[in-house]
Amino acid sequence: KAGVTQTPRYLIKTRGQQVTLSCSPISGHRSVSWYQQTPGQGLQFLFEYFSETQRNKGNFPGRFSGRQFSNSRSEMNVSTLELGDSALYLCASSYTQGAEAFFGQGTRLTVV
Amino acid sequence: QQPVQSPQAVILREGEDAVINCSSSKALYSVHWYRQKHGEAPVFLMILLKGGEQKGHEKISASFNEKKQQSSLYLTASQLSYSGTYFCGTAYMNRDDKIIFGKGTRLHILP
Numbered sequence: 001k002a003g004v005t006q007t008p009r010y011l012i013k014t015r016g017q018q019v020t021l022s023c024s025p026i027s028g029h030r031s032v033s034w035y036q037q038t039p040g041q042g043l044q045f046l047f048e049y050f051s052e053t054q055r056n057k058g059n060f061p062g063r064f065s066g067r068q069f070s071n072s073r074s075e076m077n078v079s080t081l082e083l084g085d086s087a088l089y090l091c092a093s094s095y096t097q098g099a100e101a102f103f104g105q106g107t108r109l110t111v112v
Numbered sequence: 113q114q115p116v117q118s119p120q121a122v123i124l125r126e127g128e129d130a131v132i133n134c135s136s137s138k139a140l141y142s143v144h145w146y147r148q149k150h151g152e153a154p155v156f157l158m159i160l161l162k163g164g165e166q167k168g169h170e171k172i173s174a175s176f177n178e179k180k181q182q183s184s185l186y187l188t189a190s191q192l193s194y195s196g197t198y199f200c201g202t203a204y205m206n207r208d209d210k211i212i213f214g215k216g217t218r219l220h221i222l223p
Contacts, residue, residue, distance in 0.1 A: 092154075100156045105153050
């Protein structure tokens, strides 16, 4: 079966712009989590959606937001981009909360 | 409440054993272990629930000590394919709690 698909794979944006990243989970999975990965910081939790509702949220500013659609696909949006937002953004899907998660290949965002 | 992983990095020769620790300052509900190879997505290894258990996955196993609020990942007779960064993720409240990952432990296996 198809894995987790994240689009686009690479993005270059300018400071102040906004960006939308997309994640298509494995068919049948209803939980989608988003993580920011930077060198030396590991996987920083952004938020988790389950059945179109945000169930958990990390300690990121309000510029970071997300949503989940009825087909479980999820998007995250970052507004007013800062240089420090440059990172690999990973999406993980699981059948339910707290279960084995499958990660996508990520979207590498570079802010210049 | 990011869990603390130790060591930060370790270099082994093929066939040697390694232990990676994951410690928390709060009581844990579950511990999740993942491995990420360079340039790839993290891959699930195992989940351990509170109650103190041990799980195995080929030559990779893990334990969960609820009292000590820590988990350890054991890699025995390491193979070249074990190289990568190992992350532990922790949930504190219940199954539905967010998974917070540590900074990772880089493991490099030499032939």
